Amino acid sequence: MSTAKEVILSGIRPTGRLHYGNYFGALTHFLRLQERDANCYYFVADYHALTTITDRREIYQATLEMLRTYVACGLDPHKSVIYRQSDLPCTAELALLLGMVTNIGHLERGTTYKDKLGRLQDDPKMEGNPLSYGLLGYPVLMAADILIVKADLVPVGDDQRQHLEMACDIAAKFNHRFGETLHIPKALGRDALRLPGLDGSAKMGKSDNNTLDLLDDPATVLRKIKAVPTTTDPLPLDTESNEPEMVLPKMPPGVAVLYRLLSLLAPEDAYLDFLEQYRQGGKFYGNLKKEVARYVSEFNAPIIESYNDPAHDDAFIEEFLRENAKRVAPVALETVEACREAMGIGRSLYRA
Numbered sequence: 001m002s003t004a005k006e007v008i009l010s011g012i013r014p015t016g017r018l019h020y021g022n023y024f025g026a027l028t029h030f031l032r033l034q035e036r037d038a039n040c041y042y043f044v045a046d047y048h049a050l051t052t053i054t055d056r057r058e059i060y061q062a063t064l065e066m067l068r069t070y071v072a073c074g075l076d077p078h079k080s081v082i083y084r085q086s087d088l089p090c091t092a093e094l095a096l097l098l099g100m101v102t103n104i105g106h107l108e109r110g111t112t113y114k115d116k117l118g119r120l121q122d123d124p125k126m127e128g129n130p131l132s133y134g135l136l137g138y139p140v141l142m143a144a145d146i147l148i149v150k151a152d153l154v155p156v157g158d159d160q161r162q163h164l165e166m167a168c169d170i171a172a173k174f175n176h177r178f179g180e181t182l183h184i185p186k187a188l189g190r191d192a193l194r195l196p197g198l199d200g201s202a203k204m205g206k207s208d209n210n211t212l213d214l215l216d217d218p219a220t221v222l223r224k225i226k227a228v229p230t231t232t233d234p235l236p237l238d239t240e241s242n243e244p245e246m247v248l249p250k251m252p253p254g255v256a257v258l259y260r261l262l263s264l265l266a267p268e269d270a271y272l273d274f275l276e277q278y279r280q281g282g283k284f285y286g287n288l289k290k291e292v293a294r295y296v297s298e299f300n301a302p303i304i305e306s307y308n309d310p311a312h313d314d315a316f317i318e319e320f321l322r323e324n325a326k327r328v329a330p331v332a333l334e335t336v337e338a339c340r341e342a343m344g345i346g347r348s349l350y351r352a
């Protein structure tokens with residue numbers, strides 16, 4: 001029986017503050033998994049952010065802020081290897097090699113690419129990068145992130161399911177063509193979360209202006225929660241909800257968001273109490289919103305405090321980044337060299 005430690009890897013793009021979708025879809029699992037006797041690699045995906053961030057002054061600072069939020073939430077640079085994607089430039093080389101076994105048609109069916117294509121058709125003068133080669137190749141770079149450390153588990157939200165499947169497909173194709181070289185990770189479980197947006201839309205997302213953020217102060221939380229629409233026509237809540245224990249009656253989407261937040265943050269009694277009130281009807285949304293806002297602010301308070309801790313300044317972040325990049329580099333280089341050998345171009349002399 002193999003005694004190798006389990007390898008866990010995931011990343012988040014530094015394109016805004018961390019929101020509740022990021023936290024409950026991904027970060028909460030990073031925290032849980034770093035307590036295992038496993039090799040955990042968590043990074044900030046600054047290369048990937050270049051598909052949307054165009055201001056060169058923004059990206060470095062946004063990366064440091066994201067790392068500071070990681071730490072404020074409890075990720076521990078002694079338990080997990082926490083790094084910046086671009087500190088591992090051999091990932092870009094692996095993406096190039098993987099590109100040789102990736103069909104363009106496969107990439108064109110990617111949801112992120114198709115989404116951007118749709119938005120551009122609606123608004124041809126859209127600001128920022130147009131449809132770039134980088135955007136089309138986004139899933140290949142993500143596959144490289146995952147395969148380079150030989151990940152077994154990739155904790156991500158449900159919206160990243162297709163990207164993870166693409167990574168597995170690319171690895172399988174590579175192995176089929178060049179011999180067993182890459183380790184194929186496990187598929188995402190059925191219980192992966194997709195948190196709806198505060199506007200009631202299907203997904204909370206940075207580019208949709210519908211997020212609740214971990215660093216939101218109590219006044220901001222209250223303003224955002226009060227603005228959640230509760231008067232829209234009742235629509236069925238996603239009936240394919242992948243949280244079977246959370247069977248909710250049909251609710252307007254905004255109300256469903258409030259209940260979803262309550263289920264994540266409040267004690268079960270309080271949650272069931274509000275559910276009963278919903279079933280009985282009546283006017284209680286004002287109270288529900290106040291309670292949800294209170295739970296959110298209580299959840300955010302220690303994170304904000306730790307984020308503002310002077311000990312977690314840029315120097316502290318840069319120090320552990322330097323150390324952690326050294327911890328991930330050997331395994332990453334080993335994978336790239338193995339792929340080079342498998343494809344026949346041989347070892348890289350300048351690295352020898």
Ligand code: TYM
Nearest residue numbers: 010011012013021022025026045145156157193194195204
């Ligand atoms: P990103 O930055 O869009 O999101 C980071 C993580 O947060 C999860 N997430 C959500 N989960 C549930 N409900 C939501 N509303 C929600 N919004 C975001 C995402 O599923 C993700 O887990 N491509 C990735 C970054 C990446 C990566 C990787 C991840 C690059 N390379 C390798 C894993 C492995 C992304 O854009 O995540």
